[in-house]
Amino acid sequence: MARIKIGTPVVGDIREGEIEHRYITGTGLVLYTKYRNQLYSSKMYPSSVPPLIDKKAKSIIKKSSFINIDQFTGELELDFDALTSASIANGDSILFIDSSSSNEVRKESLADLTTLLAGNGLDTASSVLSVDVSDFMTNGANNYVITSVTADTMNAESNLQFTGSTLAVTGALTTTTTATIGTDLTITGGDIVYGNGQNATVSVTPTAHDAAGKLLTISAGNTTAGTTNNIAGGSLKFSAGQGKGSGAGGNIVFSTANAGSSGSSLNSLATALTISDDLSSTFAGALLGTTIDASTDFTIDGLVITADTITNDAALTVDAAGDIILDANSGVTKFYLAGDTDDLCTLTVAANGATTIATTDFSGITGHLTLDADGDIILDAAGDDIYFKDAGSERFRMDLNGTPTLAVTGAFTIDGSATVTIDGTTGVNIQEGGTNVINIDTDKYIYFHAYAQSLSEDYALNNKAVLYHFTTGNADYKENYTFLSYYHVPDNTGADLYEAYPS
Amino acid sequence: MAAIVSNEGAYQEIRYIRIPDRRLISGLLYVNVISHIEHDNSDDFFQQCFDHTPPNGTLHSNIFVNQGGDQSDPTEKGREGFYHSFADYDCFVFYVAGGMTLRTGNATPIGTDTYDNDVAGMVSDGYAEDRGGGVYSWKDTSVEITTAEKGGTWYENGLHGDYCQHFIKHHLVSRINNAAGHAQTTTDEYLFKGRPMLRKQYRQYGNTDGSTVGDGDLYSPNAPVVSNEFILSEGVYDHLDTLNDDLGPGSIVRTETGNTNNDIYDAGPLRANIAPDGTTSLDTGNTYFSPVDKVRIYGKHQFTEDIHYKNPDDGNFVSNMNRGVRAVHETTFWDLVVDVGMRGNNPSGSAGTHNAATKDIIKTQMNVAFHPFGETADFSISDTEHTS
Numbered sequence: 016m017a018r019i020k021i022g023t024p025v026v027g028d029i030r031e032g033e034i035e036h037r038y039i040t041g042t043g044l045v046l047y048t049k050y051r052n053q054l055y056s057s058k059m060y061p062s063s064v065p066p067l068i069d070k071k072a073k074s075i076i077k078k079s080s081f082i083n084i085d086q087f088t089g090e091l092e093l094d095f096d097a098l099t100s101a102s103i104a105n106g107d108s109i110l111f112i113d114s115s116s117s118n119e120v121r122k123e124s125l126a127d128l129t130t131l132l133a134g135n136g137l138d139t140a141s142s143v144l145s146v147d148v149s150d151f152m153t154n155g156a157n158n159y160v161i162t163s164v165t166a167d168t169m170n171a172e173s174n175l176q177f178t179g180s181t182l183a184v185t186g187a188l189t190t191t192t193t194a195t196i197g198t199d200l201t202i203t204g205g206d207i208v209y210g211n212g213q214n215a216t217v218s219v220t221p222t223a224h225d226a227a228g229k230l231l232t233i234s235a236g237n238t239t240a241g242t243t244n245n246i247a248g249g250s251l252k253f254s255a256g257q258g259k260g261s262g263a264g265g266n267i268v269f270s271t272a273n274a275g276s277s278g279s280s281l282n283s284l285a286t287a288l289t290i291s292d293d294l295s296s297t298f299a300g301a302l303l304g305t306t307i308d309a310s311t312d313f314t315i316d317g318l319v320i321t322a323d324t325i326t327n328d329a330a331l332t333v334d335a336a337g338d339i340i341l342d343a344n345s346g347v348t349k350f351y352l353a354g355d356t357d358d359l360c361t362l363t364v365a366a367n368g369a370t371t372i373a374t375t376d377f378s379g380i381t382g383h384l385t386l387d388a389d390g391d392i393i394l395d396a397a398g399d400d401i402y403f404k405d406a407g408s409e410r411f412r413m414d415l416n417g418t419p420t421l422a423v424t425g426a427f428t429i430d431g432s433a434t435v436t437i438d439g440t441t442g443v444n445i446q447e448g449g450t451n452v453i454n455i456d457t458d459k460y461i462y463f464h465a466y467a468q469s470l471s472e473d474y475a476l477n478n479k480a481v482l483y484h485f486t487t488g489n490a491d492y493k494e495n496y497t498f499l500s501y502y503h504v505p506d507n508t509g510a511d512l513y514e515a516y517p518s
Numbered sequence: 519m520a521a522i523v524s525n526e527g528a529y530q531e532i533r534y535i536r537i538p539d540r541r542l543i544s545g546l547l548y549v550n551v552i553s554h555i556e557h558d559n560s561d562d563f564f565q566q567c568f569d570h571t572p573p574n575g576t577l578h579s580n581i582f583v584n585q586g587g588d589q590s591d592p593t594e595k596g597r598e599g600f601y602h603s604f605a606d607y608d609c610f611v612f613y614v615a616g617g618m619t620l621r622t623g624n625a626t627p628i629g630t631d632t633y634d635n636d637v638a639g640m641v642s643d644g645y646a647e648d649r650g651g652g653v654y655s656w657k658d659t660s661v662e663i664t665t666a667e668k669g670g671t672w673y674e675n676g677l678h679g680d681y682c683q684h685f686i687k688h689h690l691v692s693r694i695n696n697a698a699g700h701a702q703t704t705t706d707e708y709l710f711k712g713r714p715m716l717r718k719q720y721r722q723y724g725n726t727d728g729s730t731v732g733d734g735d736l737y738s739p740n741a742p743v744v745s746n747e748f749i750l751s752e753g754v755y756d757h758l759d760t761l762n763d764d765l766g767p768g769s770i771v772r773t774e775t776g777n778t779n780n781d782i783y784d785a786g787p788l789r790a791n792i793a794p795d796g797t798t799s800l801d802t803g804n805t806y807f808s809p810v811d812k813v814r815i816y817g818k819h820q821f822t823e824d825i826h827y828k829n830p831d832d833g834n835f836v837s838n839m840n841r842g843v844r845a846v847h848e849t850t851f852w853d854l855v856v857d858v859g860m861r862g863n864n865p866s867g868s869a870g871t872h873n874a875a876t877k878d879i880i881k882t883q884m885n886v887a888f889h890p891f892g893e894t895a896d897f898s899i900s901d902t903e904h905t906s
Contacts, residue, residue, distance in 0.1 A: 483899070491538075491893070492541070492893040495543075495892060497545075497890050498888075499535065499888040499890070499899060501899055502883070504883050505881060512878065513880060513881040514878065514880055515881075516563075516603075516881070517567050517569070518566070
């Protein structure tokens, strides 16, 4: 009997085309062949034991599709594939090699087999094995997500549930990298806290190169409409980071990117509004809006705008490209001097635009109103009349119709420091009660009391008077010279009778 | 307001000029009166009366009644168509001077019976009536007697006096009208075409013994001579220029007919008979007249006693200036009265003298001007006496 070498051969151990058996520990008998300087191997198996024939019991082995006897080798072939198919069920048995009985072939019921196989996490009943995760998983319940407790045990997490569409976490949710939410993210709690290892950003993913960016809205909580009246909405609060000691607190900065020239580069962000730690707000651009509301004031350098006051530590210019409109519900606009509210000027607008400019002198009557123009002062009254009053009592009324009149209430004095001239191009009249008292015509003749005789030659002075014509004098008892006259014609009524002329 | 007077054939037109007390004034007073109606185209009044029938008959007061026969002769008229109603004017200029001194208080009647706080006595004597309950009234007015009146002193049949007097004098400087120059006929009475106004002059002449001693002495021992003039009209009428050339028809009426038709006077004989006063010397030529009868100028203040009669017919009365409610004594001002009496007519009167005039004889127009100079310029003109 040839010696079987032990161990794996090398190429040189075997000649070209020869075979050699080697015993390989752990593997068994292996046949090696060298072909074209390449070793090829094939594991060897022990040959089957030929059937033992009990010549006494039975001398002939019935041949079937299952059993076949090779006539040349006498080997018995068993073709299991040829066996008749049947469903295995509880109560059925299987063959096995029983090591405990010198490897005799024994049959065993499936129930015993499954019982043998059952154990921790694997239950059997009626030859059926079933997985029992409760043996190594605790707290199992519907939708609970299983987490590992140890290498062999698991736990169904009541705080981590997945319904098939929703993953619910009860407790903290921590990620070490980016967490991506497919759609909306709803946080039932009140806080979103960013890590302190970096600056934080809330942003909207840029859109495609040809799509406008999407809106980001941050909203405070609304109340729910209906049922209950008068419920306030939640406030939206932005807070900058707090500093310590003399360290400044953070600012709240609002930035926008203004449109630039045509191109495809992103426009630069610029700070539009900075709310500083000292509570000041700095607008880099215009401050626009329908309502600008400050609890105390708006301050621009020395200009302070409070709820009802605009003050400035220097001159204040209101420069409008259009109108400047002062709209007081009361119609009253007041002008103070250095905060003196007792001595003031008021401009009052009433119905139909009726306007009064008035001054108030708290302690006297020296609240003068002066119109001082480098040019003309033009008073244009569509209603024809311009009034001059003394404490509400009319004194002058300038009637500006086609024949202007200066109507005076009360005694009227023209007091000139030099010559007083009344110059009419078509005559001068001085009237009393609408009747001419003094008339100067274009020939420079003076007529008193509407003297209207047609004279061939008028006189320098012409007076129409009844009873009293003229007086001149120094004083009572002194140099009095008077012209009196009267005229009478009987009117033939009462006792004032006369005879008719014979005719 | 005109008034009717009975003692003159005059129709008064009076004005009261209020003047303060004790102010000496003087000045010229002009009175111009003309008789016509709005300067119509009428002949002078006489011609008009001759040619037409005057209203209310021909009796236009006695001064026109006694017209002589020549006045009824139509041939002696002949001014028809001359439209000389304008010539029936009368113009005066007076120099008026003086004033009035007034003093409060009054003088009580002397020697009369009095009722001193004696209303019962006045009742007993018939001046008052007792209405019972301490109420008394005057007999003549039935007005209740006031407490003050009852307590006063009433004088029977005696009038109070006062200390006030006017010293207004006036001098007729001139009067011009066309009424003068009408001659008197021997058989007929005058045709009183105007009444004269008195002008009085006090003159002190030189020595009457022919010596010259004292001539020119302002203190001549000779007594002044008072002369009275009765002015009908003054003024001259120029119908010739300084070269004695006739002014001609440019200033004198002229018809140029040249005939002797007496119904129209020719200018020639008219001019030939024109007197220096401007009126014709022909008896029948001048038929103009003066509408003014007389002008009176005086001062007057209110002094009215409260007088009550028991029976007006018997003339007995009681008077009081101190307590009587109707007594008035104004001592702060007085009235200068200008009383122009126009010729009046009493168409219903008789032919006797001084018939009451109830109408102005014809419609007159009067212009009066007064130019006072002196111690006051405080004047007020009224138709009635001033009470304040």
